[in-house]
Amino acid sequence: MFKGLDRNDIRLMLVVALVTLAAPLILNPFPADSAWAQFNAGYPDLMQRFVIYGIFAIGFNILFGLTGYLSFGHAAFLGVGSYAAVWMFKLLSMNVVPAVLAAMAIAGLFSLAIGWISLRRTGIYFSILTLAFAQMSYNLAYSVLTPITNGETGLQISINDPRVLDRAFGTAASDSVPYPDFFGLQMNDTASFEFFGRVFQFSVGYYFAAMLFLAAFYLALRLFRSPFGLMLRGVKTNQSRLEYTGINPRPYTLAAFVISGVYAGLAGGLLAAMDPLAGAERMQWTASGEVVLMTILGGVGTLLGPVLGAGFIKYFENILSKINDQILHQWFAFLPDGMEDFMVTLVSPFVGKGWHLTLGVLFMLVVIFLPGGLVEGFQRIGRLLARLVGRGRKPVSDDDKGGA
């Protein structure tokens, strides 16, 4: 499994695996009845989003980070994956396996078609083309294709769906809307454990998504280190030179485009598996922009960066947006009345409905001071620590390749 990878890569892979598997513990550091419980992220929905958007961003980074082609329409593949998955739930079976496979296949085909056309251009024209295709898909899904996508409401599962396979095997529930499962393990099954006031939730859905996330991460790692990956970096560095040496970069870029489309399809399929509804907003340009933000925030072209970026943005979206005035008043209750109101007024534009503002400010800070994204930040901290620890000893060799 680890053949051909160097020590740093193996270490990275194992750390990622450990953190992913232990996420329900790590993300729930605060007791449930403490004031800090607000910041706990260890509940199934958010953890699922971390790994799913992680997959999405990893895939996007294979295209953007390696070849330098900035696609502004990747959300279209996410959406197509979701619709494909929900249709599989409706027609075939509530088992997530055919749904996820179909999501990847359809998104792959879709990205092949769009990539085939868009990759005829480079730079800004490529970005605009992908943006146009994605907006087209969004508008189609929102209105014209309502019979297939159920428009604004979103495609949902209903009691009367055919579900051919489930009915053939006699596992179809008849009185209530079923939930996606993995051979009997329902995605929303959760085991909760209480431990010193902390409630740890181990959800089937999360671990299913986490396994696929680890597989996706491992594949991306192999791809980054492969000759194919080198070729893609070549495209980014200087495409003309590649052409002069007699290499046609199109097949490589198209392959990268389709691979990242399949990653997005997988993410979309998983979103539908965790919560069986596919909405058109998933394909909107804001969603496409979000994955660009995730990648840049985390660190373009690094393996871990997009995952960190995805986690960062989803955390802010889900945690910060829920801090309302009532909670702020609790926080500042220790202050005298006038001061309390003043502090609440000061902080409230940045939380609750103002979470976009905070995210924007942080994004600016990261881009200005850490052009390499969060990964660069961690590397700087790591080097600083190494220097502090290593003071008096012989200097630590700096063989960090920036691949972390």
Place this chain on the structure above:
Amino acid sequence: MDTREDIMTKLHLTRRGVIKAGAATGAGLAMPTIFVKGAAAYTNEPKGSEVVFGFNVPQTGAYADEGADELRAYKLAVEHINGEGDGGMLNTFSSKALKGNGVLGKKVTYVTGDTQTKSDAARASARSMIEKDGAIMITGGSSSGVAIAVQSLCQEAGVIFMAALTHSNDTTGKDKKKHGFRHFFNAYMSGAALGPVLAEAYGKDRRAYHLTADYTWGYTQEASMKYFTEKEGWETVATVRTPLGAGDFSSYIAPVLNSGADVLILNHYGRDMVNSLTQAVQFGLRDKIVNGKQFEIVVPLYSRLMAQGAGDAVKGIFGSQNWNWQLQKDDAASRAFVKSFGEKYGFPPSQAAHVAYVQTILYADAVERAGSFHPCAVIEALEGYKFDGLGNGPVEYRAADHQCFKDVLVVRGNENPTSQYDLLEVYAKTPRAKVEYAPDNEFFAGGALGECNPGK
């Protein structure tokens, strides 16, 4: 430089860690849901002295104004349930189950979330309320798509959804759910209420042109308006779909004049309605004489917040509403609500605020009457429940589809507003019998409530 062996030892060490962690999580997975089922009889059974409501409203995006007003009303309702403030409509409500000491003696607290008017974000926000904050009831929504999406989520999770602003027929039609309840009226009722009033005011020989927001709510609104105006003898010249958030409607309005139509029906909401109405009036449509008749514009679903946005353009234009604060003139309940809302926030509530307030009170009251937070018991208490004194006169929550039936207001843009809030005047009240329909009506057919789901 490391030797190969070095790598292997390191690998082994960490591998063991991996296996350990894997075993632990494996044990977690193997421990089935029975573990949890033993702990609670239903999803988020309140254990302590508090109970959590989830207020899921759009705080950003096109419907943010409505969302902000809903949130104000939710806070007010929580205060009144907990016995703070002046009690508002609890004093006029026909049920006296709520004592002002919370719900079943538990103090009500709440969490808020931002739906962004997107089904995805709304569901994520609702799921975090259920999974993380232990919300027993979710309410909110300013768009039918969002309401329907969150309603089905609540059905799956086993909590109650009290829909606020959602006007599409589908919410209690083909997408109805056992756990979802709607107090707001719907597109069919708007059509049924407006049809006769329009025929009386503008004559039976009219030719209508529809501009419709291109999504599900728009479709149901258009179909309902078409059905009821044609029933009065009107003719439908054309129905044109406009993209949501178009901003500039001039290219859609210009063809109206050449179509031979003499009425323009705007099936738009929110900012779309503000823009399309303003532009239609600026085009001088209302000064035109077509087919020997004055050209008229109709906005089937009105809201005061939209009227404020459209300004003078709303003068004399017909529409329908679920509730209007001007009802306080002859309704004690509305008066009580406007008073306590106004005292707290300094301006009168919108219909969004009203429906949000009423839904929260209705849920709390149903729990109190049922004597339990168990969703199945609450559903039973709400189904077929008849009440009065919440601003709409006598109302019934029909058991067959969880839709409230009550009189519908036909309103008209005020020609001489006395304040910036006094933009709509109540023109007529269409009695409940005129807007009522059978649960299997063609506009609502195709759905099933399903079974009550206590969750886990």
